Structures are given as C-alpha cells and as structure tokens.
Amino acid sequence: MIHLENIQRVFQVGDERVYGLRRVNLNIRSGEYVSIMGPSGSGKSTLLNIMGLLDRPDEGVYRLEEVDTTELTDLQQAEVRRHKIGFIFQFFHLIPRLTAAENVELPLVLGGVVPSERKTRVLATLDRLGLADRARHRPDQLSGGQRQRVAIARATIMRPAVILADEPTGNLDRTSGNEVIQTIEDLNRSGMTIIMVTHDPELGRRAARRLRMLDGRVVDDEGTPS
Amino acid sequence: MKIIDVTRFCFRAFSGYPLRTGLMLLAMSIGVASVILLTALGEGARFYVSQKFISLGSHLLVVLPGRSETVGGPPPMMGETPRDLTLSDALALLRSSSVRRVAPIVVGSAPVSHRALERETTILGSSADLYEIRNLTMAQGRFIPAGEVTRAEALCVLGHKVKKELFGNDSPLGRFVRIGERRFRVIGVLSRKGQSLGVDISDVAVIPVASAQNLFNQDSLFRILVQARSREAIAQAKQAVLDIIRERHDGEDDVTVITQDAVLATFDRILTALTLALGGIAAISLAVAGILIMNVMLIAVSQRTAEVGLLKAIGAPGTQVLLLFLSESAMLSLAGAACGLLVAALGVLSARHILPEFPIVVPFWSPLAAVGVALVSGLIFGVLPARRAARLDPVTALSRR
Numbered sequence: 004m005i006h007l008e009n010i011q012r013v014f015q016v017g018d019e020r021v022y023g024l025r026r027v028n029l030n031i032r033s034g035e036y037v038s039i040m041g042p043s044g045s046g047k048s049t050l051l052n053i054m055g056l057l058d059r060p061d062e063g064v065y066r067l068e069e070v071d072t073t074e075l076t077d078l079q080q081a082e083v084r085r086h087k088i089g090f091i092f093q094f095f096h097l098i099p100r101l102t103a104a105e106n107v108e109l110p111l112v113l114g115g116v117v118p119s120e121r122k123t124r125v126l127a128t129l130d131r132l133g134l135a136d137r138a139r140h141r142p143d144q145l146s147g148g149q150r151q152r153v154a155i156a157r158a159t160i161m162r163p164a165v166i167l168a169d170e171p172t173g174n175l176d177r178t179s180g181n182e183v184i185q186t187i188e189d190l191n192r193s194g195m196t197i198i199m200v201t202h203d204p205e206l207g208r209r210a211a212r213r214l215r216m217l218d219g220r221v222v223d224d225e226g227t228p229s
Numbered sequence: 230m231k232i233i234d235v236t237r238f239c240f241r242a243f244s245g246y247p248l249r250t251g252l253m254l255l256a257m258s259i260g261v262a263s264v265i266l267l268t269a270l271g272e273g274a275r276f277y278v279s280q281k282f283i284s285l286g287s288h289l290l291v292v293l294p295g296r297s298e299t300v301g302g303p304p305p306m307m308g309e310t311p312r313d314l315t316l317s318d319a320l321a322l323l324r325s326s327s328v329r330r331v332a333p334i335v336v337g338s339a340p341v342s343h344r345a346l347e348r349e350t351t352i353l354g355s356s357a358d359l360y361e362i363r364n365l366t367m368a369q370g371r372f373i374p375a376g377e378v379t380r381a382e383a384l385c386v387l388g389h390k391v392k393k394e395l396f397g398n399d400s401p402l403g404r405f406v407r408i409g410e411r412r413f414r415v416i417g418v419l420s421r422k423g424q425s426l427g428v429d430i431s432d433v434a435v436i437p438v439a440s441a442q443n444l445f446n447q448d449s450l451f452r453i454l455v456q457a458r459s460r461e462a463i464a465q466a467k468q469a470v471l472d473i474i475r476e477r478h479d480g481e482d483d484v485t486v487i488t489q490d491a492v493l494a495t496f497d498r499i500l501t502a503l504t505l506a507l508g509g510i511a512a513i514s515l516a517v518a519g520i521l522i523m524n525v526m527l528i529a530v531s532q533r534t535a536e537v538g539l540l541k542a543i544g545a546p547g548t549q550v551l552l553l554f555l556s557e558s559a560m561l562s563l564a565g566a567a568c569g570l571l572v573a574a575l576g577v578l579s580a581r582h583i584l585p586e587f588p589i590v591v592p593f594w595s596p597l598a599a600v601g602v603a604l605v606s607g608l609i610f611g612v613l614p615a616r617r618a619a620r621l622d623p624v625t626a627l628s629r630r
Contacts, residue, residue, distance in 0.1 A: 057542060057623045078546045085544020092627060096539040100245030110543045112234045157543065 004164065004196060005031040005054060010063035012049055012219075023049040024060070025219040031198065031212075033164065036191045038210035039200045045216040047200045048169060054198065055088050055167045056080045068164065085114055089158030091187075093170035095150045097142040097157075103149075104129065104138040107156045114161070128156045132186060148179025155186055165196040172206065184209070230549060239557045246529070250561065253518075253525055257565020257603055258572050260515035264599035265573035266580075267511045269591045271504030276588045278500060282493050288329075288460055289362065289489040292322075292453040292470055296483055312478050313449030316379060316438060321477060322455060325469035327462040332359040332454040333378070335441040339409040341434050343395040350391055351433045352408060354441020362456045365430070370402045370417030373437055381439035385413035389421040389431040408434060409444050455486075463488050508595065512602055518565070519606030522558050526614035530554065530621075537618050538626025547619040554615035555608065562607025566600040573599075 007030075012023035024046050031037055039047045052058040053065060056072055065072050072083065097106045104125050111121045129135050132152045142150055151171060158166055168187060172180035184206060191197045201207050215223035243250040294314045319333035335354035340347050357375035359365070365372065372386055385406065392401055401415040413436060421431055442448060457466035467486045474484050530537070540550055573596070580589045 052624050055542070057627075078548070081541070081544050081546035081549075084542065090542045094535075096535055096542075096627060098536050098539070100241055105241070109540075112238070113230055113540070113543065113545045113549065115230055115234075161544075 004033040004068055005029070005198075006064075006066040007054075008064045008066075010050075010053060010060045010065060012046075012053065012058070012060050022046075022219045024053070026063075027219070027221055029214075029221060031196065033196055034191075034194055035196055035198075036188070036211045037196075037198045037214060038207040038212070039198065039214045039216060040202070040204065040207040041216035046219040047216050049219075050216070051167050051169055051198065051200050054165075055090060056084050085110060086161055087164045089161065089163040089166045091151070091154055091158050091166060091168040091171045093173040095142070095154045095174075097150055097153060099142050102139050102141055103134060103145065103153045103156075106142070106153055107160055109157060110161050124160060128160045129153075132156050146179065147175045148182050151175060151179070151183045152186060155183070155190075159190060159195070163195070165198060166190060168197065168199040170201055171199065172201070172203065180206075230552075235553060235556050236560070238553060239560050242529075242557055243561070249525055249529065253522055253561050254565045254568055256518040256521045257515075257562050257607070258568035260511070260518035261566045261569025261599045261603050262572035262576060263514050264508055264511035264602070265570070265591060265595050266576045267507035268504055268595040269573075269577055269580075269589050271500065271507045272590045272592045272595075273588050275497060275500035275504065276590050278496050279493060280588070282489060282496070288457040288463055288466075290455040290457060290463065290467055290470065291487045291489075292455060292474070293485045293487065294449070294452070294483070296485055312481070312483050314453060314474075314484065315448055315450065316442070318474060318477055319450060319453045320378065321473050322453065322470055325466065325473065327458050327465040327469055328455055329458045330358040330362050330456040332356050332362050332456075333438045333450045334359075334452050334454060335438055335445065335447070336451045337441065337445040339444065340407075341391060341395065342407045343401075343404065346395050348391060348394050350388075352441060352444065353433045353435045354438040354444075355435060356438055358456070359435070359454065362454050363430075366420045368418045368420035369400065370415070372417055373435060378437070379439050380437070381443050382437050383411060383413045383440060384416050384437060386417040386419060386435040387415055388419050388429075388433040388435075390429075391432060391434055392418045406434075408436065411440075411444060413440070460490075463490055504592070508598070511599075515599070515602050516606055518603070519562075519610040522561060522607050523610035523613060526554065526558050526611055527617065529557075530614045530618045533618075534621060534626045537621045538623045541621075541623040542627060550621075551615045551619040554618045555611050558607045558611025558615070559604060562603045562611075563600075565607075566603040569599065569603070570596060 007027055010024050010027040014021045014023050027050065039050065041047050049058065053060050060073065067083065067087065070083075072080065075083065098109070101109070107128060108121050108125045111124065126135065126138070129138050132155060134149065134152055134156065137145060137149055137153070142153070145153065166187070171187065172183055175183060187197055187199070188209070199206075199210065207213055212224070212226040214221050292314065294312070316333055319331050322328050322331050332355050337352050338349060339352050341350045342348070355373070356378050357373050360372040368389060370386070373384060385408065387395070387401060387406075395401070395406065396404070401418065404415050405412045406415060419430060419435070436444070455466060455470060457463045467488055470486050471482065471484070475482055537550055541547075577589050577591060
C-alpha cells in the first residue's frame with residue numbers, strides 16, 4: 004500500500020546540508036502495524052511527515068495505493084490527506100474553543116459532508132471510543148487520555164486507510180497511555196494500517212513490525228511479513 | 230466546505246476570543262459611525278444654508294446699480310454708477326410677464342425718536358411688495374399699504390427691536406415717531422425674524438420709498454428686489470430686467486442682476502465639498518480600523534499556528550485556510566459596520582434632540598459608502614494575514630505546541 008523508493012530529504016541549516024532521510028526504501032502493506040523507533044534526529048518524524056503528505060521529499064517516489072503522490076498538486080494532496088490519512092499527534096492538537104464533538108466533526112466539515120450525516124457519524128465514532136458522554140466538553144475539560152481519544156476519533160472519522168501516530172502517548176501518564184495504545188491496536192484489528200513513531204521501546208516492541216532508524220536510514224526492519 | 234460551516238467556524242473563532250473580537254468591532258464601528266455622522270453634519274449645514282436662503286424670499290433677483298462681473302460674491306456696496314436706478318426704473322420692470330413683484334429699496338440711517346427716547350436706526354424705504362418678497366411677518370398692525378408708490382405718505386413700520394427700545398411693552402400703533410425732521414405714524418411692528426443675510430431686520434424702520442427719498446433727499450435707489458413669477462422664470466426675469474433697464478438707460482448695461490440661485494449654487498458647491506472632505510477625513514479612520522483588523526488578524530494567525538497546521542493535516546488545502554481567515558476579517562468588518570450604523574443612528578437621534586433647529590440629514594450614499602469601505606478595507610487588510618496562514622508549513626506549524 005505504501006511504497007517508498009529512494010526517498011531523500013535534505014534540510015538546509017545555515018551553511019550545512021543536513022540529511023533528514025537518505026535513500027529510504029520501504030514497503031508497507033495494508034493492515035500492518037508498524038512502529039518506528041530511533042534516537043532524536045534520526046529521521047523518524049520526517050519519514051512520518053512525508054508519508055502523511057505534510058512534507059515533500061527532495062528525491063524519490065512515494066506511491067500511496069498505487070498513486071504517485073509526488074506528482075499531485077497541493078489541492079490533490081489535501082484531498083488525499085482528508086480521505087486516506089489520519090494523524091495522531093503527541094500534543095493532540097485539538098482546537099480549544101470547539102467541543103469534543105465539533106473537533107471530531109472538523110474533517111467532515113472541511114469535506115463538505117451534509118450536517119445530518121455528520122451528526123450521526125460523529126456520535127457513532129465517539130460512542131465507539133467510549134466518549135459519548137464527553138461530546139459537549141471542551142478539550143480543557145477533558146483528561147489527557149480523553150483528549151487523545153478525541154483526537155483518535157477525529158483521525159478515524161473519515162475511515163482512512165492509514166493512521167500515522169507521532170508519539171501518541173508521549174504526553175500521557177502510563178495508565179492513559181495504555182488506554183490509548185489499546186484503542187490504536189483495536190483500530191489495527193479492525194483493518195486499519197497503523198504506523199507509529201515512538202521513543203518508548205516497550206511500546207515499540209508491541210508492534211508486529213519494528214523499524215529502527217539512525218541518521219536518516221532504516222537500519223533495522225524486524226517482523227517483515229513475508 | 231459549505232458557507233454555513235465557514236460562518237459557524239468563524240463565529241466560534243469570534244466567541245473564542247471575545248476581547249479581540251470586541252476591540253475589532255469597536256474600531257470598525259467608530260470608523261463607520263464617524264463617516265456617517267460627519268457627512269450628516271456636512272449635509273445638514275448645506276440644508277441649513279439653503280433653507281436660510283429660501284427664508285430670504287423665493288425666486289429673488291437683486292438689481293444693483295453699476296456693472297460688476299461678480300457672480301455670487303457680496304454685492305458692491307459703493308458701485309461706480311454712471312446712471313442711478315430710479316423709482317420709475319423699478320416700476321417699469323413690472324412690464325415683464327416673468328416678473329411678479331418689485332420692491333424698490335432706499336437705505337439710510339436716521340435718528341428715530343419717540344418723546345425723549347431716540348435711537349439711530351437703519352431706515353428702509355420700500356413698498357408693500359417687500360412684505361411678500363422678503364417673507365416678512367407682522368407682530369402687530371399691518372405693513373405699508375399697497376397703492377401709489379410715488380406718494381410720500383408719513384407711515385412707518387417698526388422692527389421688533391426698535392419698537393422695544395422706543396415703546397417698551399406699550400402698543401405703538403397709531404402713535405407718532407420722529408424720523409429725522411419728519412413725523413411718521415406707526416402702523417405696524419414686524420415680528421422677530423432675526424438676522425437674514427447680514428441685515429438685522431429687527432433693528433429697522435420701514436417707510437414708503439418716496440418718503441425715504443424725501444428724507445434722504447435723493448432720487449436714486451439703493452437696489453431693486455425683483456420676484457420672478459416662478460423658479461423656472463428666474464433666468465427669463467433676469468433677461469427681462471437687463472433688457473428693460475438697457476432700454477431706459479440709453480442702451481447701456483449699467484446694472485448688475487444677482488439671482489438668488491447663483492448665490493445658492495455657490496454655497497451649495499462649497500458645502501458639498503465640505504461634506505465630502507468630512508467624509509474623507511472619516512474614511513481615514515475607517516482605514517485605520519482596517520489596519521487594526523490586519524494587526525489583530527496577524528496576531529490571531531500566529532496564535533493559531535497549530536490550528537492552521539492541524540487544518541492542513543486533516544485535509545484543508547491552502548485555499549480553504551485562506552478562505553476561512555478572509556471570511557473572518559470580512560465578517561468582523563461587516564459586524565463592525567452594523568454596530569457602526571447603530572451608533573450613527575443613535576448619534577443622529579441625539580444630535581437632533583440637542584440641536585433641534587439644525588437639520589441633521591444623513592445623505593443616502595454615506596451609510597452605503599461607509600459599509601462598503603469597511604468591508605473593502607477588512608478584506609484588503611485581511612488578505613495579508615490570511616495568506617500568511619495559508620502558506621504556513623504544516624510540519625513547523627504542528628511541531629509547536
């Protein structure tokens with residue numbers, strides 16, 4: 004489903020050229036559960052951003068579901084992000100003035116879905132994540148774990164093919180972190196592809212396929228399905 | 230994204246930051262209200278002046294001895310006169326069909342006395358027609374009767390102030406006053422009308438024109454007031470006056486005819502310019518409000534960087550982000566304009582209450598222009614922040630908390 008070929012990303016920092024990614028080749032199939040680990044600056048987040056179409060590679064080809072994304076316009080890329088990709092961030096990135104339900108509804112609003120359909124879908128998604136009674140709360144009235152689950156609801160409401168999670172538990176205590184991981188793994192069991200960047204080796208080990216990155220290269224790839 | 234959703238999203242942004250929203254609404258509404266109020270004052274001044282002119286007497290032409298090229302300026306007080314205007318000149322003007330009334334005027338100054346009280350007063354020699362031409366009203370008695378204009382009857386009509394000075398609260402009707410060396414019988418008192426174009430008509434004594442000529446020992450007239458038959462006939466009447474006088478003065482054009490319209494048109498031009506200037510000054514305050522909107526929107530964009538990054542991550546293209554922020558500034562300026570209209574309406578009402586005599590007229594174009602300028606400045610000054618938001622790199626935007 005995800006095909007990365009010779010992906011290169013170079014950042015200009017002052018006079019220096021810093022390699023974010025060096026000739027990365029990677030194939031991820033539909034329904035996989037992949038963790039990406041590695042020290043800070045190893046290129047984990049850059050890789051995730053490129054897979055999420057938030058960043059463009061300087062070289063190489065990225066095909067998502069057989070579509071060469073590097074040739075898409077900004078508008079088309081936004082379309083792909085909206086329908087095929089769900090993001091989960093370390094800092095949740097909920098909009099503070101909107102209620103939980105409104106935050107979850109946002110991708111549907113941007114997509115121009117009619118209000119009546121939006122309402123049922125939002126309620127169903129919140130219900131599935133056990134947040135039905137929190138629908139009218141604003142983010143500052145929710146606990147960290149609840150906030151991240153609202154963010155997960157937002158990431159999944161468009162039923163994307165792949166979920167990209169960047170340190171989803173990095174800002175949570177162990178208990179709520181576990182809850183969140185359970186939720187993410189449930190999604191995987193229902194067929195969604197999960198790609199998760201994490202610092203936490205214990206979390207990383209839970210994934211079926213484990214990538215290790217160092218200096219912009221994938222140095223280790225365990226559990227590759229044959 | 231649907232328009233209703235854009236609107237709702239913007240509304241949530243407004244209610245989410247009430248102080249910011251309040252300040253922007255305040256700035257916009259002050260701008261819009263000042264445009265409307267200042268133009269209303271200017272327009273009111275214009276209206277006020279034209280009303281004053283109408284109270285001078287309608288369809289008025291003034292014939293002055295001496296030739297002058299001035300249009301609309303103050304009439305020459307001491308014109309070089311080759312030939313005087315005479316009473317028969319004045320009466321001859323009535324031959325024209327476009328002339329309705331003619332009032333010859335002789336002006337001089339003489340002491341007016343009653344018993345021991347004496348007062349130096351402007352003496353106005355004229356005829357019965359002056360009453361209609363100048364829209365005078367009587368407080369007591371009657372005006373100089375119509376009749377033979379050349380007869381020097383010893384009658385007089387006192388201005389309000391003169392009557393007060395000489396008679397106090399007693400009725401002067403039928404009593405005699407001494408003007409210069411002659412005795413005149415008082416037949417009426419003018420009601421108080423105040424000043425009209427420089428002549429305080431409460432401080433005059435009006436006597437028949439022939440009596441005034443005798444009193445001042447002169448045959449010439451100070452000027453002739455002519456009332457045209459209608460507003461449309463003013464130009465015709467002017468031509469007729471010039472023709473008649475030329476014929477009587479051996480083919481020489483030695484009078485000046487000033488039409489009230491010419492003076493009025495000049496004032497009208499000046500005051501329209503004044504209204505526009507006031508509107509322009511007020512428009513600057515609108516532009517300032519626009520700049521404030523830009524500032525606040527720029528701050529909003531940097532405050533909401535993460536939000537913009539998120540919107541892009543969940544599938545909003547740059548154009549949609551641009552649209553959202555642009556709609557925000559447009560809606561803010563519209564809402565501000567609406568508040569401004571309300572403030573202006575209150576301002577106009579209270580101004581009418583405080584200054585009942587002064588007409589406050591809101592010209593029809595000023596609210597439209599004010600709202601238009603508000604919207605345009607909101608949009609123009611909203612473009613820069615909105616573009617900045619649209620161009621934010623989602624990766625950097627999201628990497629911050």
